[in-house]
Amino acid sequence: xxxxxxxxxxxxxxxxxxxxxxxxxxxxxxxxxxxxxxxxxxxxxxxxxxxxxxxxxxxxxxxxxxxxxxxxxxxxxxxxxxxxxxxxxxxxxxxxxxxxxxxxxxxxxxxxxxxxxxxxxxxxxxxxxxxxxxxxxxxxxxxxxxxxxxxxxxxxxxxxxxxxxxxxxxxxxxxxxxxxxxxxxxxxxxxxxxxxxxxxxxxxxxxxxxxxxxxxxxxxxxxxxxxxxxxxxxxxxxxxxxxxxxxxxxxxxxxxxxxxxxxxxxxxxxxxxxxxxxxxxxxxxxxxxxxxxxxxxxxxxxxxxxxxxxxxxxxxxxxxxxxxxxxxxxxxxxxxxxxxxxxxxxxxxxxxxxxxxxxxxxxxxxxxxxxxxxxxxxxxxxxxxxxxxxxxxxxxxxx
Numbered sequence: 001x002x003x004x005x006x007x008x009x010x011x012x013x014x015x016x017x018x019x020x021x022x023x024x025x026x027x028x029x030x031x032x033x034x035x036x037x038x039x040x041x042x043x044x045x046x047x048x049x050x051x052x053x054x055x056x057x058x059x060x061x062x063x064x065x066x067x068x069x070x071x072x073x074x075x076x077x078x079x080x081x082x083x084x085x086x087x088x089x090x091x092x093x094x095x096x097x098x099x100x101x102x103x104x105x106x107x108x109x110x111x112x113x114x115x116x117x118x119x120x121x122x123x124x125x126x127x128x129x130x131x132x133x134x135x136x137x138x139x140x141x142x143x144x145x146x147x148x149x150x151x152x153x154x155x156x157x158x159x160x161x162x163x164x165x166x167x168x169x170x171x172x173x174x175x176x177x178x179x180x181x182x183x184x185x186x187x188x189x190x191x192x193x194x195x196x197x198x199x200x201x202x203x204x205x206x207x208x209x210x211x212x213x214x215x216x217x218x219x220x221x222x223x224x225x226x227x228x229x230x231x232x233x234x235x236x237x238x239x240x241x242x243x244x245x246x247x248x249x250x251x252x253x254x255x256x257x258x259x260x261x262x263x264x265x266x267x268x269x270x271x272x273x274x275x276x277x278x279x280x281x282x283x284x285x286x287x288x289x290x291x292x293x294x295x296x297x298x299x300x301x302x303x304x305x306x307x308x309x310x311x312x313x314x315x316x317x318x319x320x321x322x323x324x325x326x327x328x329x330x331x332x333x334x335x336x337x338x339x340x341x342x343x344x345x346x347x348x349x350x351x352x353x354x355x356x357x358x359x360x361x362x363x364x365x366x367x368x369x370x371x372x373x374x375x376x377x378x379x380x381x382x383x384x385x386x387x388x389x390x391x392x393x394x395x396x397x398x399x
Contacts, residue, residue, distance in 0.1 A: 020065050026112050027061055030054055030095065033106060042100035044148065053095050060087045078343070088113050089133055093140040101144025102156055107137060107163060114167055118174030130171045134164045185378075195372065215251045219244055275310050276302050276337055279317060283335060290325045293332045300339030305399045312377050313347060313397060316370050320349040320393055323367075328353025328391060345399050350392040355385045 034050045037043050043050065064084040092113070095106045110133050117129040138160065145156050222244055229237040276298045287294040317335065324330040330353030338346040367383060370393070374381040379397035 020068065022112065023061050023064065026109055027054070027057055030057060030106065030109065033099070037099040037104065040100075042103060043098065044100065044144065045098045049098050050095060053091055053098070057088075057091045057095075060084055060091065085113060085117065085129065086132075089129075089136050093136040096137070096140040097144060101141040101148070102151055102159055107140075110137065110167055111170060114171040115174045118171045119178045123175055123179075126171060126175050130168050133167060137164060137167075190376075195376075212251055212254045215247065215254065219247050219251065222247075274302075275305055275313070279314065279335070279337070282314075283317075283321070286321055286325075292321075292325055292330065294321070295332075295334045297334075297336040298339070299336065302337070302339050305345070309345070309377055309397050309399055312373050313345070313395070316373060316393075316395060317347070317349065319370055324349075324351040324353055324391075328355070330390070339399075343399055345395075345397045347395040347397070348392065350390060352390045355387050355389045355391050357385075357387055 031054055034047075034054065037050070038047060064081070067080040067084070089110075092106060092109045095109075096104045099106055113133060114126075114130060117126045121129075141156070141160060145151070145153075151159070222240055226237045226240040226244075229240070280296050283294050283296050286292070321333065321335075324333050328351050330351035333349065333351045336348045338348075371381045371383075374395055374397065377397055379395060382394040383391065384394075385391040
């Protein structure tokens with residue numbers, strides 16, 4: 001079985017559980033409140049009705065968790081998340097209506113929906129959800145007030161207005177906190193990107209010094225010896241010159257490899273459809289120069305891509321192809337881009353090279369630089385390799 005060098009599934013699960021645990025705690029609160037409402041004689045309908053609503057809420061929570069945990073690029077997470085949020089608002093409103101209207105404490109669950117939308121969505125969508133929640137609360141309490149008259153109209157209007165006000169205020173503060181966190185995360189990603197670039201440049205400088213630099217020094221010394229022997233021993237000088245031609249050709253190829261790695265493939269790859277064509281062109285040039293058989297497939301339609309993601313992806317593909325040709329001794333490489341996920345790009349690079357076994361968490365400078373670059377862009381990096389089984393790199397990047 002191949003060794004999984006980097007596997008972020010566990011950390012992904014832990015991250016999502018930090019969010020979902022509050023969802024299930026809220027459902028536990030709703031279950032306990034059914035008994036409380038029954039004891040306080042707040043139920044306006046048969047007891048099976050709130051239990052049925054709770055069952056629907058549990059099913060909706062399970063669907064939301066499934067959508068979050070499922071790492072399938074074909075799954076439209078944005079659509080399903082919006083659908084689950086709408087179902088949450090409807091179910092909370094129905095639960096309020098059947099457990100006493102304004103006297104029901106189920107309205108507190110609205111805070112979960114308001115905070116979730118404020119922290120994890122844009123300001124426009126958060127404002128829409130806040131307005132929908134306010135309308136839902138009015139729709140859940142007004143019929144009870146009209147038909148049952150649980151409280152006076154003055155108390156009803158002031159209590160309802162105060163609660164809606166605080167729901168909106170909490171949502172606003174949540175959005176401010178989210179915006180501040182986004183700014184800090186953006187700065188952190190920029191710093192990580194700069195650090196990854198610095199590490200990459202240091203590695204390339206070391207390769208120039210230890211590889212190309214030493215080769216050129218050796219060639220210079222041999223040519224100086226040839227110059228001294230040219231008159232005394234022309235045959236020996238000719239032999240030295242003949243031997244240095246392959247060395248010069250190897251140094252030239254080494255310089256071309258470094259130039260290929262250092263030079264960005266394209267500067268304008270962020271417009272719709274530009275990135276796949278730029279990669280296709282440069283991959284073809286690399287294959288022609290190195291003799292590698294490289295297939296390139298694109299699934300889905302490429303829309304607009306953030307400049308940092310487009311640049312980072314091209315650098316990672318460059319690094320992976322260079323490793324396949326220089327270190328893995330591969331004969332075939334497959335590169336694929338998948339744009340079918342909602343705002344997510346999945347890139348897979350696999351080769352039939354000699355592969356390697358590595359202790360988990362340890363890898364070369366090139367692989368470490370790729371991993372850091374992906375994480376700095378907010379993506380996920382997975383590498384699977386084994387001796388004589390080739391190597392496969394999978395990247396998931398937010399576009």
